[in-house]
Amino acid sequence: MASTVPFTVTGNGSGVAQEITVQGDNQHVFAADTYPAFGGADAAPSPLAYTLGALTSCNQITAQLVAKDLGVRLGELSFSARGDLDPSVFVGGAEGDANFDAVTVDASVETDADPDTFDRLVAEVDRRCPVTQLFRRSGLEFSSTWKARPLVD
CATH class of the missing domain: 2.20.25 (N-terminal domain of TfIIb)
Structure with a gap:
């Protein structure tokens, strides 16, 4: 169990x-x-800003866990998250879902991972991050773009 x-x-x-x-x-x-x-x-x-902050910080935590599993090092991680909300349901009571229409995450990561390992890292973060999964499973349009930067020792 x-x-x-x-x-x-x-x-x-x-x-x-x-x-x-x-x-x-x-x-x-x-x-x-x-x-x-x-x-x-x-x-x-606002609670909606906190949800986006939870998304970026959970991605960072998950990236550290995945990097350890893959045997790669990470340095500084930078994130930007944007959620597009049509407030007509939330504020005005219109029919539909009171959810973001779309959420976009951009990440920049210092790492010593080679390109294939970095792609595995990103895929595993997407799969293993609980907050990413909450957003993905909510039905909104979700996109995440990660860029690797050289690790600065």
């Missing part, structure tokens, strides 16, 4: 602002708000 690792957060707030606490041995607290157009004060990142 496979074991699982639970991830638990609690949230408290009023209006559209919320304080979120990550449960565990080392609790972490962060805030979420949204843009004024969505009823917020833009006093903290």
